[in-house]
Amino acid sequence: MKQIAVLSGKGGTGKTTITASLAVLARNTVVADCDVDAPDLHMLLHPEIIKTQEFKGSKRAVIDKTKCVECGLCREKCRFDAITEDITVDPISCEGCGVCTIICPVSAVTLTERISGYAYFSKTKYGFMAHAMLSPSESNSGKLVTLVRQNARILAEKEESDLIIIDGPPGIGCPVIASVTGVDAGLVITEPTMSGIHDLERALQLLKHFNIQPFVCVNMYDINKENTEKIVDFCEENRIKTVGNITFNPIITEAMVNGKPIVDYAPESDVAKEIERMWKNIVSALKLGSG
Amino acid sequence: MIVSIASGKGGTGKTSVAVNMALSIKNVQFLDCDVEEPNVHLLLHPKIDRTEPVYVLVPFVNEESCDYCGECSRFCQYNAIFVGSEKVLIFPELCHSCGGCTAVCPKKAINEEKHKVGTLKSGSAGGLELVYGELEVGEPMAVPVIREVKRRIDKSRNVVLDSPPGTSCPVIETVKGSDFCILVTEPTPFGLHDLKIAVQVLENMQIPFGVVINRAGIGDKKVYEYCREKSIPILLEIPFQRRIAELYSRGVPFSLEMPEWKEKFEALFNEARKLVDK
Numbered sequence: 001m002k003q004i005a006v007l008s009g010k011g012g013t014g015k016t017t018i019t020a021s022l023a024v025l026a027r028n029t030v031v032a033d034c035d036v037d038a039p040d041l042h043m044l045l046h047p048e049i050i051k052t053q054e055f056k057g058s059k060r061a062v063i064d065k066t067k068c069v070e071c072g073l074c075r076e077k078c079r080f081d082a083i084t085e086d087i088t089v090d091p092i093s094c095e096g097c098g099v100c101t102i103i104c105p106v107s108a109v110t111l112t113e114r115i116s117g118y119a120y121f122s123k124t125k126y127g128f129m130a131h132a133m134l135s136p137s138e139s140n141s142g143k144l145v146t147l148v149r150q151n152a153r154i155l156a157e158k159e160e161s162d163l164i165i166i167d168g169p170p171g172i173g174c175p176v177i178a179s180v181t182g183v184d185a186g187l188v189i190t191e192p193t194m195s196g197i198h199d200l201e202r203a204l205q206l207l208k209h210f211n212i213q214p215f216v217c218v219n220m221y222d223i224n225k226e227n228t229e230k231i232v233d234f235c236e237e238n239r240i241k242t243v244g245n246i247t248f249n250p251i252i253t254e255a256m257v258n259g260k261p262i263v264d265y266a267p268e269s270d271v272a273k274e275i276e277r278m279w280k281n282i283v284s285a286l287k288l289g290s291g
Numbered sequence: 292m293i294v295s296i297a298s299g300k301g302g303t304g305k306t307s308v309a310v311n312m313a314l315s316i317k318n319v320q321f322l323d324c325d326v327e328e329p330n331v332h333l334l335l336h337p338k339i340d341r342t343e344p345v346y347v348l349v350p351f352v353n354e355e356s357c358d359y360c361g362e363c364s365r366f367c368q369y370n371a372i373f374v375g376s377e378k379v380l381i382f383p384e385l386c387h388s389c390g391g392c393t394a395v396c397p398k399k400a401i402n403e404e405k406h407k408v409g410t411l412k413s414g415s416a417g418g419l420e421l422v423y424g425e426l427e428v429g430e431p432m433a434v435p436v437i438r439e440v441k442r443r444i445d446k447s448r449n450v451v452l453d454s455p456p457g458t459s460c461p462v463i464e465t466v467k468g469s470d471f472c473i474l475v476t477e478p479t480p481f482g483l484h485d486l487k488i489a490v491q492v493l494e495n496m497q498i499p500f501g502v503v504i505n506r507a508g509i510g511d512k513k514v515y516e517y518c519r520e521k522s523i524p525i526l527l528e529i530p531f532q533r534r535i536a537e538l539y540s541r542g543v544p545f546s547l548e549m550p551e552w553k554e555k556f557e558a559l560f561n562e563a564r565k566l567v568d569k
Contacts, residue, residue: 009328011301011456016481037457038299038485059368079389092463092496097368097389111368136491139460142431170301170456171327174431194542195306195330202328202428209429223533224540253509256479 003164003183009199011170013189014219019167020044020261024126025279032152033131034145034179035169047122047129055117057140059096061089067108074100128155142174172206185213192227214240220248244278293450295469299485301456303475304505309453310334311546315556320448323423324465325455326436333542337421339414345439346405349383350392356400363392409436433461458488471563472500479510506531527559
């Protein structure tokens with residue numbers, strides 16, 4: 001089984017739009033939406049949920065006020081400033097480390113588990129899908145990403161699918177690292193802007209750090225052709241394969257408004273053709289069986 | 292006043308709004324809290340006069356005193372310590388630096404040492420002070436670097452914070468303590484969906500906020516309907532224009548080339564101030 005992660009560094013470069021189209025083109029694949037903070041892929045693939053799982057990702061300290069003597073030791077030892085002056089826990093700052101529970105002389109503090117999101121096993125028109133939703137202002141998105149990837153593998157094994165396509169979150173931090181560990185290839189979607197180039201470089205460094213084969217796609221390449229050339233040259237110098245250039249075309253937003261992957265919504269459009277070409281490049285570079 | 296700029300969905304134009312606003316008002320301290328992918332310096336071209344490492348504390352086990360009892364490993368909520376029969380393994384990238392392991396160790400065999408997770412840079416561009424952080428590539432935790440950036444806040448100035456995208460820990464760390472938050476969105480289904488999540492976060496945190504609609508004219512009208520229903524003020528609309536996109540692609544804040552926007556961004560800041568005072 002192979003796994004490809006779609007990432008970007010910079011947000012809003014078109015990860016989800018492209019992932020949805022690859023899911024259509026790849027056939028018999030499982031897609032995993034690992035942007036658990038702000039998942040959007042379901043708006044294009046319309047999954048029908050088969051099974052829901054509770055996600056208990058983080059714990060929070062709770063102070064039993066009937067036992068508390070307000071000595072303030074917990075407040076002093078907490079490194080996250082999560083205990084307020086009146087000795088109550090600020091649930092937004094608490095990272096659930098448990099130091100307060102061992103420091104409290106009267107055992108008034110306990111850690112409680114709580115549901116901080118949900119993970120889903122789903123079916124779509126194009127194949128199976130693993131996804132999740134982190135509750136707003138919760139932490140530990142990396143752990144939830146790991147759960148989504150586990151679920152995707154379960155689905156892939158059950159359905160005898162040989163490919164998992166992962167829609168990653170933006171950035172290079174914990175949920176991104178959780179999205180790329182152990183994948184066969186990372187497809188970095190960038191745009192020809194100064195920020196796009198800067199963030200592409202950092203995303204490629206991340207892939208290198210974890211020894212993952214990189215591919216690059218320049219989205220909206222005609223917004224600034226000079227910058228696109230810079231990206232292509234940079235990739236060549238570093239022996240990174242540029243697998244696709246996609247034009248700026250408002251039809252992408254139109255497809256999104258209509259809730260469809262672009263290759264399904266407008267299969268004859270230049271954008272759809274370019275994504276198809278890109279997919280063929282990836283298939284041959286990774287020697288994928290189907291697709 | 293501390294104003295943060297956040298979004299939910301990435302790439303909606305947070306940095307662009309933050310930079311153009313900062314360039315249109317006076318006495319500004321700008322903190323780029325998107326330490327995973329900091330971009331503000333690409334638009335402001337600051338002169339950097341200080342570069343400092345950012346460290347976190349991670350455990351260091353003195354194996355001569357350790358009897359491999361495993362207390363530290365059982366205590367650690369983040370699986371950052373593994374105790375084998377004759378070896379202790381520490382995973383610094385999983386450690387949250389809570390210090391609990393040093394406290395529970397019955398043999399006092401654990402000390403803490405510094406582990407570099409990022410770099411803090413500060414400097415200036417024109418009259419504007421800029422501070423930003425850069426997370427080390429391969430390090431998962433952005434929050435300690437954001438905390439370090441925010442430690443430089445100078446409340447006597449107009450503080451502008453550029454947040455990373457999303458709705459989890461790095462965003463919360465950034466917007467915490469803000470007097471006002473500007474949420475930048477685009478009028479598309481993805482933009483609206485992620486805006487709704489960001490709104491819940493700010494409501495949970497009881498931070499007053501308003502919305503800027505970027506790329507107005509693309510997509511649909513549902514963002515407007517949502518804001519109307521929820522009585523969320525729309526503070527500014529920036530139309531989709533190829534010229535704005537092109538300027539951005541070259542790293543030029545568009546209000547510098549299109550000066551009619553300076554007033555609009557100044558008005559945006561004043562509107563935020565009015566809403567805070569209310």
